[in-house]
Amino acid sequence: MESTSQKNIRPKRSWLSFSLRAMLVIVTLLCAVLGWIGRDIYQARIESDVAAKVEAVWGTVVYDYQLATFEEARQSYPGVYGGPTAPPTSPQPPWLDRQLGFPVQARIVRIEFEHRSRYENYGGMLAPIPVPKDIPAKLVPDLLQLPRLEQITFNFGELNDESFELLSQMPALKELWLSGSIKPANVRALSKARKLESFYLLCLNCDDRLLNELAKLPALKSLDCSGENITGDGIASLGQCTQLESMRLRNISRLTDEDFRPMASLKQLQSLQIDHCRITARSYPTFSQLPKLETLLINTIPTSYPLFNKPSSFQSLAEMQAEYEDPMPRINF
Structure with missing residues (x-):
């Protein structure tokens, strides 16, 4: 009888222990x-x-x-x-x-x-x-x-x-x-x-020293800046920021086609916009080396000779290529 009663009590203790653990x-x-x-x-x-x-x-x-x-x-x-x-x-x-x-x-x-x-x-x-x-x-x-x-x-x-x-x-x-x-x-x-x-x-008004530091930002992928004091040295610094994917430069009228040659190293660049510059179609060999470039917008300074109907901008790399392969200006009668 005692063993039977003990068997009946043990489940109650087990249930009580389980309830405490659950609680x-x-x-x-x-x-x-x-x-x-x-x-x-x-x-x-x-x-x-x-x-x-x-x-x-x-x-x-x-x-x-x-x-x-x-x-x-x-x-x-x-x-x-x-x-x-x-x-x-x-x-x-x-x-x-x-x-x-x-x-x-x-x-x-x-x-x-x-x-x-x-x-x-x-x-x-x-x-x-x-x-x-x-x-x-x-x-x-x-x-x-x-x-x-x-x-x-x-x-x-x-x-x-x-x-x-x-x-x-x-x-x-x-x-x-x-x-x-x-x-x-x-x-x-x-x-x-x-x-x-x-x-x-x-x-x-950015300058070369500022661009040199910007190019060192470890995660920089998109940059938008302007400055008449930017020279070829500043562009060379940006050429070392190889992870750049998008860039816009404004009011850089002092730069020439040769100054942009370091950009050929920006193999990740997908979008490039340059405003108020003196870039010509002679920069096509540089930009054509950018394999991922999808958007190219270049607004140049208007020519001082209205007799020649030269394009004042490039809306695509293909448009720059066409001008590069046919450089003769059209006379505007």
Whole structure:
């Protein structure tokens, strides 16, 4: 009888032990889920505070779920200097964000400082109030709290040396637009940004020293810059940045066809646009050595001799080839 009763008791103890283990697992999983949600809520509050500061100076904040719509708006409604504007419609945030009423899953991926003035209502009329030029530099430390921030545009204002040091510490930064001044030492600091792929220098007068540092950026694939002080030495530096896939150069009227010969080493280059230059069809042998080149747009300085109907631009490599093989100008009667 005793052995029979013991057999009946043991399953109860086993069941109780199993229940405790199951409860421990459930509590552990619940704590992990709550910890994950709590961490995301904490990060969301930080990003909301940063977004409020940016929007207070008429900056634009783009979350990851808005990025596709934002890019469409950028192409349809270009903003300052051809830069992006806010998306015309806002897509729905992630499910959890909709349920809670504030961003938890969504993260900021793009920041724009594109407005030099903000407008306030005075007696029924909107009056422009200039945004101080040092505002972007003051907000850069706050941007460091955005771990998924990939793209930043500074269409106004001046950044200081500390700003560039902080930008280099952003783990996800891929694209940077600048319209203020920048020194070679600042570009050198940005070399620590291991994911920085696209660099756009708007309305800046670049020189050879700056191009020499830009060519050393380890992940640079797209470059847009301008400068009348750029010489063949600067182009030779860019020729060493062999991972470049897209490049636009503007206002480089001092350069000749010979200065562009180092570009033949850019075997990954797919898109090349050169504005306000003196390139002729004699550069065809150089550009024809680029096996992946798909887009070639060259806008040259108009000729001073209207008698000769020379082309002022090349819209493709084939067009340059045709001019190279038939160099005789046509007389314009």
